[in-house]
Amino acid sequence: MSSPTHRIDLPDSELARAAKQFVYDVSPAFVAHHSLRSYLFGRELAAAKGLQPDVDYDDELVFLSCMLHDLGVTEHGNGDQRFEVDGADVAARFLREHGVPEARVSTVWQAIALHTSVGLAHRFGAEQAITHLGIGADIVGNDKHLLPSGYADHVHAAWPRHDLGYALAELIADQVQANPQKGPPLTFPGHLHQLMYPVTPTVTWFEVVGAAGWNDRPRASTTTP
Amino acid sequence: MRTIPELPTDPIASAALELARSTESESVLNHSVRSYLWAVLLAEHENVTSDADYDPVLLFAATVMHDLGVGSRASGQQRFEIEGADLAAELLVAHAVSNNDVDRVWEAIAIHTSPGIAERRGLLAYLTREGIGIDFGRQADIVRNQQQAIHAHYPRLAMVRSLVDAIVEHAARSEAAAPRYSIPGELLHERRQHGVTRMGTDEVRDLLPERYERWRRMTPGGLDRNDKRWKLQLLERAWSRQGRSELFHLVHADGYVSYRIARSGDALGHRNTCAIVDYVVCTPEAHAALWSILLGMDLVASIESNKIPLDDPLPHLLTDPRQVTTTALTDGLWARPIDITALLAARCYAVELDVVIGVRDPQLGDAAYRLVGGPDGASCARVGAEPDVRCEVSALGAAVLGGVRVTELARAGSVRGDAPVLTRLDRGFLADVSPQFGTYF
Secondary structure: OOOHHHOOOOOOOHHHHHHHHHHHHHOOHHHHHHHHHHHHHHHHHHHHOOOOEOOOEOHHHHHHHHHOOOHHHOOOOOOOOOHHHHHHHHHHHHHHHOOOOHHHHHHHHHHHHOOOOOOOHHHOOHHHHHHHHHHHHHHHOOOHHHOOOOHHHHHHHHOOOOOHHHHHHHHHHHHHHHOHHHOOOOOHHHHHHHHHOOOOOOOOHHHHHHOOOOOOOOOOOOOOO | OOOOOOOOOOHHHHHHHHHHHHHOOHHHHHHHHHHHHHHHHHHHHOOOOOOOOOOHHHHHHHHHOOOHHHOOOOOOOOOHHHHHHHHHHHHHHHOOOOHHHHHHHHHHHHOOOOOOOHHHOHHHHHHHHHHHHHHOOOOHHHHOOOHHHHHHHOOOOOHHHHHHHHHHHHHOOOOOOOOOOOHHHHHHHHHHHHOEEEEEHHHHOOOHHHHHHHHHHOOOOOOOOOHHHHHHHOOOOHHHHOOOOOOEEEEEOOEEEEEEEEOOOOOOOOOEEEEEEEEEEOOHHHHHHHHHHHOOOOOEEEEEEOOOOOOOOHHHHOOOHHHOOOOOOOOOOOOOOOOHHHHHHOOOOOOOEEEEEEEEOOOOOOEEEEEEEEOOEEEEEEEOOOOOEEEEHHHHHHHOOOOOOHHHHHHOOOEEEOHHHHHHHHHHHOOOOOOOOOOOO
């Protein structure tokens, strides 16, 4: 617990515990594990960039944003909007039910709604930026060289990946296939749909996942070009 | 009911409009103003103009400044949406707008290309995105009755093409400006894959002069073209068409080709000729990309041009270099030196030179000039010293553009001096790029 390579403690406020429980209750394990790892990686990357919890950013808000960020891919959270926004809405509802003030809800909503918007999310505030960092590290390996040595292995041993990059792409693409308005053109869900239900492959997600260096492997049911 | 909503006249609105006007192309500026007008009409249509958070000045600020990120003040280090939002915020802060309102405008601009998200961030962000969307034809039915009047006031000027071009140019400046799955990133990717876009004359009026100017600055002999010359260049008249098609343009980020198609006698047009009338290439990449499109054109059997410079690398790009034949040379390029000290000091020389040149000029008078120069520049002064070499003023005019060799002129007797000096002068005057005559007059 004390060694930096083994720092995997989580915020233990009642709200944080409830959020984690909620995500594990309604999500496949690979989604819940990914959400949890995103927080841990985000916290380490923030530290690597010289940011201190509860000085430079609100640690609980980062945890909530990361933990709740993929509710939109679950059956529980799937609605008529792109998954990021469906997820942001479910998270906001959860937080309001737990009496979280509106300004804090709004930060989490933005962090989740923008979590796939590269080049935008990092400019919306510290919590939104760190959430984006953590998720980006866990999915496509962004900045992973800044993690303490051995840290990722340690985290992956506790919360395995289950070929996250491919499993998540399948879920999102299937949602768009069932309801095309969930994947507008030139968006991340729109891209995944185009990739998994091929019309014209462009820059492929699988190239991005392959380059992440986390060794995610295609699952038996995944269609690769 | 009035046809066109009025623009706010508040100082903030005037400053916003002025910033857009002074940093954007007219086409992008008109798009921005129309986006405001559509947004107001949409707000009226949806009955939200009396909502507490409806604010026409902030709406004007967000819509009119939403594309500052593709204007001349943006650096290209972040996405254009963010750079535009930052520039807009800077202006609003300078006008003492409250932090909360600055944040709202910033966000509306930052997420205006984010479908499904902008619509969820309050009335201002919603109206901003949708107003812009109407200018791209989304839910245009709502503004059917005002469309004509608004377009008459603020013409489109091939808005989509020039905006896409501006976004791509911005996105190409850094990796951060063009992330994956974003509008700038995908447009850049598409443009890089093909590199070249075919456009009509109305779409290229803003695009060609900038590329021509860049080419002119790197090409000895390249002549300046003013607005009138450009008008003439792009004019469609019987005498310029000579029975051929209208002008088409292949536009690359670093060059372009303008051409007409001449139909052959064959009714099916299987042996058409493509006549290149303007040929502007700033980089080898643009050269290769433009030729790969030109050589792949359907139903074209031959390509002709009197604009191709003698040192064009095209033959070396082909499997069969002999497919390129020079059928004629046009002599359009010569200079008549008048202010010789200024002329010789204005260029660089391939090797270090320190030489006194005696120039024989029957009209303006003979004189000797000492030229001291090299690859980084030169200076020149009239001197009384005995010349190392002597030349005719016409020979100097031929050599100074860097295409005609001093040794060649010496063999013709119009430059005289000792062999070592002539050889050095020959090397010094040669240019890396052959002079090219780009504009007939």
